[in-house]
Structure formats: structure tokens, C-alpha cells
Amino acid sequence: AMSPAVGGYTAEHGDGVGDHAPQRPATRGSSTPMSGEADLHGHSSSVPAKRASEAEAASKRSKAKCSSASGTQADAYAQCGAEWRAASGSMATDTEVLMLGVLLVARAPGPELQEWIDTVLREEQEYLRLGAEAWVMPAKQAAWRPKGLVHMLVARCLTQELDVLEAAACVMHAGVRQGQVAWQLPASVLSAHIAQLKAGRFTGPKRLGSKREGSPRLACELVRVAQLLRRSGKELLREFASIYEARGQAQALTMAEVASAHAAEKLKLEAEVATLTVKEKRAAGFARICKARSKSRVKRLSAKAKQKLKENRQKGKAMLKAMRKEAKAKAASSRSELGGQSVSKSDSKLVKMRKQRDLARARARGASKRLAKADACSMKRLERARKAEAELKEVRAELDDLQAKCRREQQKAAGEQQRAAEALSRQDAMPALHSSRTQSRGGLELPFALRVLVFGQLARLTPPRAIGPNIAAVVRCIAPWHRCSEPTYDITLKLRSEMSIVGEMLAARRVAELKRIISFGFDETTKYQVGSLSTNVQGETVEGKPSTLCCAARSSLPVAPPSMSLRRLKQSCSRAAASICGAGSTPSTRCKLAPPRLQYEQARVRARSRSRGLLGRS
């Protein structure tokens, strides 16, 4: 159905498809009509031819570029393009339509696009007005689904310009994330195409070749693309330009990338530790040498200084002693002379003696000064020794620092390793919770653990709509590193049917395990749109405990039409009871009881084959 957004289209939203032209990369900028202001309503006749020639030229250029780079790949691309063009007679797939949208915005923002959007939306209105029977696809199909130019465009982009394709895929993906696009982008399809292209074995998208008429779904998608382009063509274009320039590298880190980054970090740390170890060894050697040198030096120096000091002191002492002795002797002699001589004589003698005394004192002072000088010299030497000691201390401190750093780095590396190991073990401990295609003939398979989780929530009466988001939210919270595919609402409902069958089987097993059956009760019910009787069994378990079980009896009882007499109903019930007990019924009677499910299936198969016959297919 048309959304109100189409009716509510205004100029401020819609006319902007072409008026925002981004800067294209220099390699292709000149070959596309994107540069400059594109006029939506003017010179519509001249542009297509020009663009076609330009596209051809660009194609030739890129072909030449490819062939110069690698011949086989260019051949493969050319072959792919040929295959694509050869297959262009049939309907486009959804993938193509989605790609078309972005590529149209990116490459042809001119009047053709506007015309296409107008046509699609007008025809949609007509379709709604006239109804599905009365509406006919426009005769001019190119207007509705422009195959010529656009298809070539798509083919060329898909086969020769991978970066454009990737950018378009990114834009679509972003649109899905932002809620601009109502459906989910088949990103897997696009990535598969890209992978095929890179491997050189691209066969083009599958087509609905057997269909004679276009499916309404495709038309619906076309309308959505047109709406999207009219609503947010500008944004798409801007985003495409930015992504295209960044070459679509804004992808989330995968586990492998994280692991490789971790390994690189580890290597870096190891290298650091190695260099530090070398440094440490060097520092230790240097310190050893310094230590030895300074030790011997200090020893030598201090020994020398001590020796000198001792000598000086001894010298000084000896000198002092000699002087004192001399002075004493002189004094004694002068005293003896003093007694017999005159005062004047004694006066002159006294003066002489005083002079001598002063001389001696001066000598003594000089000796002590020399001594002090010698002391100072030794002190200097000591100072030097102390300095050497201090140097040694510094070197030792540096060495300690280096060693501590080394230890820290080693601990860090060990911690990283431990954390990595822990993460791995945690991941190993988690059950697989993401759908994979490796099992069961390539079909997607919901992992068993996820099934069990869904069953559990269903059994606890969780609303089916909430089950998938619940599981995903809990896994994101508890184990954010773990891959978990969120079960869709649809599959939850299907699992609900599955679980009811599982429950019936479990009940049947318990009935089979009963030691004895006390009573049966029956009630009418409907299952798979087929009337049947549910069976209420009361019995005794092997342990002697009472047990009440409810079986659907779906596969045990035939349809009970309203006209069935009470006698026949009773008969049927007793037969069913007997078949459940496994006694009292002959094989022939059991064979007559065709399971309703089987009848229903057969009816479906018959109806299907009839319809196939009508269509003329075997």
C-alpha cells in the first residue's frame, strides 16, 4: 500500500535528487554527469545520448585500465558483463532493484531519474485506484522499469566498478539502520556478488526466468525505491559520495581482525621486552665496570691520602719536637749566661732569644699550615672518591629503574596473554548461538541451544514477539563478544508449533512409561484445522506415584464428524485407548485408522498437483 509520505511529498524534500552534486574522485569525475549542477527539468533530450557516450567511453577506459593491470580479471569482468546483458530480458531481482536505487541516485540524478520516480509513483496510484485486476503495466516498459540505460549502468557497475558497488551496498545498509528503508537489505547477496567478482567467477544474479508476469512484490519494491529516492535522495547521494571516497572501509571489526590486532600487540610487547632486556644487560655490565673501577680507585685514593696524612703528621710532630728541644736548650744556655753577664748584655740576649722564639713559633705555624694543606689535599681526594661513589649510586638506581620497567613489561605481557586465554576459554564455554549454513544441505540452521532458549521462554508464557529480543539483549549484556543471531518473530511462532508437537511426544512417552492406566477422558479439540479428540490419561508411574497426562491424540483418532453417533464415538474412543495401551486392537483395525494429519497432507498434495496441472506443468 502507498504510504502517506508519497502524498505528503513537498518541494523541500523531493526536488533535491539532482541539486546536490558531490565531488567525485578525480579518476572518474570527468566521465560522469555528476559534476556541476544538474537541471531536473531542462535539456532532457540531449543528456541521454551524451551520457551513453560518456558511459561507453568510461567503460572503454576502465576496460583498458583493467587489461593493463591483469588480463585474466579483465576478461572475467567482460564475460560477466556479457552474461548479464544476455540475461537482461527477464525480470530484475530485488537485489538489482535495491542497487538500482542507489546507483541511480549516484550516477544519474538528472531528468531520467525524476521521470522514473514520477512514473512509478503515478502508476502506483493508478494501481490503487483501479485494483489489481484492472491495472495494466504501462506499455512503455522502459518508463516503468528502465532497462536500457539503467540496466547497462547496473551491469557496468557490478562488473567493472567494485568500489561503486561496495559504496552502494554501504549506503543501503546505512539506510536500513536509520530506518529509511523498510525492508532488510540482502547484504549477504551483495557481499557474495562482490566475493564472486573478486574471485573472477561471477555469474550474475539469479532471475525469475520462469515467471511470465512480474510479481507484485517487485512492483512494491520499485515503489519503495521511488519513495525513498524522492524522500531522501539527497542524503543517499551525500552518503554515497562520502563512502565512495572512503572506499567503504567503515566496517565493524571482525573477531579475526581483533585477534590479529591482539597478536600484533603481543609481538610489539615482546620486542619491547627484548630491547629492554638488552638494555638491562648493558646497564648491568656498565654498572659492574663502574663499581669495580670506583672501588679500586677509592681504595687506592684513600690509602694514599691516609699515608700522606700520617707522614705529614709525623713530620710535623718531629719538627715541633726538634724546635721545642732547641728552644729549651737555648733558654737554658741563656739562663746560665744571664747570671754572670751585665744587664745590657742580657737585654740584647733576651731580644735575640725572643727573635728565635718567634722564629720557632713561625716555623711551627708553617708546619701546621703545611699540615693543613696536606689535609686539604687528602680531603680533595676523598671528595673525588665520594663523587665516584655517588656516580656508582646513580648508575645503580638507573639499573634498578630499568629492571623494574622490564619486570613491569613482562607482567603486562603475561597479563595480556592471560586475558586472551581467558577470553578464548570464555568463548569456548559458550554454546553456539548463531545460525550457520554449514549443516543440513546448506540451509540455515538455528543452533540447538537457541532452540532450547526459545522453547523455555515459550513454556514460561513469554510473548513470542519478545523472545528473540530478550535472548539477544541478554547475550549482548552477558557475553558481548559472543555471536548470537536473534531468532525472528516468525521463527519463534514456528518453534511454538514445534514445541507443542514436542510436548505431545513427551506426554506420549510418559504414557508409555506408566505402570498402569487408571482412566481415560476425552474431549473434542481442533488441530491443524482438523477436528480430533484430546486424551486425558490418569495412571500410576513405576514409582507408584499418580500421574495425569494430556495427549492430543492427534495421530490416534480419526475425525469425529458431528453426525457420528454416540455409540461409534465410544467405539472410537475405546479403540484409541486400546491403541495407546498397545493392547486389545488388531493390526487390521489399527491400519484402518488413518491419521488425520496424513489425510490432511494428502489433500494438500492432491490440491497442489491439481493446481500444477492447471498451470500446464508436471
Next chain:
DNA sequence: ACATTCTAGGGGTCATTTTG
């Protein structure tokens, strides 16, 4: 009074990969 959401299903198309 009307819109939306949920339940309980039936039924179909599509993409993808393995298998016969």
C-alpha cells in the same frame, strides 16, 4: 469508536549450500 498489537495459525517465495 477506532487503531494497534497479540495469538495461533496456514501458506508462499527466496537465498544459500550440500547432495545425489
Next chain:
DNA sequence: CAAAATGACCCCTAGAATGT
């Protein structure tokens, strides 16, 4: 190369509950 397996996604019916 066709068949098979399988979930994703889609549409439809019909009634009940809930919200505006």
C-alpha cells in the same frame, strides 16, 4: 544440474485485548 533443507521474510484470516 536439479533436488533438498532451512530460516528469513512476506501475506492472509480471525478474534481478543489494549490504548487513544
